[in-house]
Amino acid sequence: MTLKLHVFPLSPRAFKVTWAATHLGVEFEPVLVDFSKGAHRTPEFAGLNPNMRMPVLEENEFTLWESNAIVQYLASRQPGAGLLPEEPKARASIAKWQFWDSSHWDPACAIFAFENYVKKLFGRGEPASSEIARGNELIARNAPVLEAQLQKHRYVAGDMLTAADISLGAMFWIAEHAQFPLEEYRGIQRWAADLKSLPSWQKAAADAMAMMPAR
Ligand SMILES: N[C@@H](CCC(=O)N[C@@H](CS)C(=O)NCC(=O)O)C(=O)O
Incomplete structure (x- = not known):
């Protein structure tokens, strides 16, 4: 399964993770969390993030919420890009x-x-x-x-x-x-x-x- 980023794109917390993935060249499938339709308040979405907030990263069985944790995860997958040095x-x-x-x-x-x-x-x-x-x-x-x-x-x-x-x-x-x-x-x-x-x-x-x- 491709890495998915569940986002409401007008949000800066969403932009944070899609920009990070874009900058790093991490391929991802963006999935719209349509706030105007309450898409974040469904049981399916609560299964991804019990806080019922986006952004959420989903990769096979692995899900990750909190935008800064997602940025760290993406950056640590691409160490050559220098966004998160090892030192x-x-x-x-x-x-x-x-x-x-x-x-x-x-x-x-x-x-x-x-x-x-x-x-x-x-x-x-x-x-x-x-x-x-x-x-x-x-x-x-x-x-x-x-x-x-x-x-x-x-x-x-x-x-x-x-x-x-x-x-x-x-x-x-x-x-x-x-x-x-x-x-x-x-x-x-x-x-x-x-x-x-x-x-x-x-x-x-x-x-x-x-x-x-x-x-
Ligand atoms: N600390 C979280 C905050 C996430 C957050 O609050 N997202 C807002 C949109 S920017 C949300 O999903 N709100 C839904 C709601 O309040 O019902 C992060 O950085 O990921």
Whole structure:
């Protein structure tokens, strides 16, 4: 069985795993999890991920959820690509940023994704100002950490593109819609533009849009 990636392609967490696979040249079959039809709330989907969330990787009997675990798995299958070096300190630095993504960056950005994008996409009302205020606080606390790193280095874990850039940078897939308050962070903006210019980003973006059913 081909490796399958179950995704709702407009989500940055989905883009994270399809972009990783595309960048690494891992062949995969994308499977649409159509949120508008509640496809993630079926018993079949719960069998793949009891959290009823995407993305999910499925490969024969093996299933894997949590987008950063999927990025690590894909990157470790293609060691020659350099996204996840073997050397313990280099690997740990990448894991550190991926855990930071799950703990701090994704939750901060997700507020803007939900309030400014998801609500509009699914007709769920206007952005809540209290939530935007909470998002602004989280961005103000966390973005300077990433900015300082990107002022010193071209990429998140140093001077080479790694799995950490894929994990953190995928959020920019929806930046135009989500309106993250990140304009003042010049290092982050330079890095995001760099990532978006990669051929793998452009291919993954085109493939993601092609997957979306007509609305
Ligand atoms: N930490 C998880 C988060 C996955 C997640 O929350 N996915 C959302 C979409 S971006 C989802 O499937 N939501 C379905 C729901 O809330 O019912 C990951 O990175 O994979």
